Amino acid sequence: MILLEYFLNFVIIVLLFLGIFFFFTATLGLLRFPDFYCKLQATGKGDTLGAILILLGVVVYILKEDFSFATFLVTLKILFIIFFIFHANPTATHAITKAGLDSGIIPLTKEDLKK
Amino acid sequence: MIRLYDDLIIQVVCRIMIPLIQFFALYVIAHGHYSPGGGFQGGCILAASFILMVIAYDLDWMKKRFSEIKNTFMVALGIFIYALIGLICILLGAEYLNYGILHKILPADPIKVRALGTLGIEIGVGITVMAVMVSIFLNLTTYGRHEKGEV
Incomplete structure (x- = not known):
């Protein structure tokens, strides 16, 4: 029985740390990615998975x-x-991306990065 | 309102979300006296579901389901429920909104009746807040014309 409790504690800790890790990477992406769409992709995916895991x-x-x-x-x-x-x-991420595309934000391409 | 064209993903997800949001709003209103929430918060969530309808679909789509006549009627209805419960308390011989006295006409003991009176007040507040929020949103987004504008 005590073994089961240790195992469950281990599962809880792993889930919480994975959630915090995904939140961290999402925030890092929001701050460091070069483009509007890249930033949205980082936050949209990372926040969802992080919140679900926590x-x-x-x-x-x-x-x-x-x-x-x-x-x-x-x-x-x-x-x-x-x-x-x-x-x-x-x-919500899809709606924001679509609004950005409709209002004329041009996505970043490889040629822009080479400049 | 500015809308270029409709989007299928947003519309389908909103069709799933709107009943859940309204259900949660009723939960917040009904559990106001022993958990976080209450009439104002529940009414705001209920109004958010109608605002989501306008954003995802169309102003006419929302008006077909919740017309302006019903909206204006509901502004008055909530206040009426609030005032009516207060006035019944006065007529039974207590202060305004002293729900404990309602046990003379309701078949329950005074403590339960007090919780029931609070629930009635919060239903009234929720209806009024919902209707006023929707009305403010319509007036702000359409510049007071209450009809679909050009893009």
């Missing part, structure tokens, strides 16, 4: 503490949040 870590933590109907309801709400983020975040 919330999954929270789910495992809650279920490890107390496995009952009340915690199951809390878990269900967090899973709904994951579902929402999974759909809303890429769509």
Whole structure:
């Protein structure tokens, strides 16, 4: 039983650190990438995966503490949040990208980087 | 409003999202007295779903589902619910909005009736906030004309 608890703690820590890692890379991309579309790609992908991983870590933590109907309801709400983020975040990124393309921002190409 | 052309991805995802957002808004309103939230916050979330309809689709698409007549009616309806519950408390012999006295006409003990009265107030506040937010959004985006403009 104590082995299972160690294993679950390990899973929680790994999930949280992976989430923090993806948030970090997303922020790094936002600050360092050269172009509007590159920046959007970094934040759109990294933020979604980071938030989902951190919330999954929270789910495992809650279920490890107390496995009952009340915690199951809390878990269900967090899973709904994951579902929402999974759909809303890429769509918002798509909308911003499309708005940028419509208003005439030209994507960066290899020739621009060579200059 | 500036809109170049419609986008299928945004429209389909908004069609999935809007019922979920409205459901969450009702949850926030109904759980206002023992969790974060309440009438104002729930009303704002409810209004956000209608604003999302206008952004993703069209002004006419939203007006077909939630017309301006209903919108203006709902501004008054929420205030009416709020004032009515307060006035019933006065008529039963307590102060304005002292819900505990409502146990004379509702079949429950005073503590439960107090929670029910708070719920009624928050439903009224939520309806008014939703309608006023949508109306402010329509007036700001269409310069007060309430109709679809040119691109």
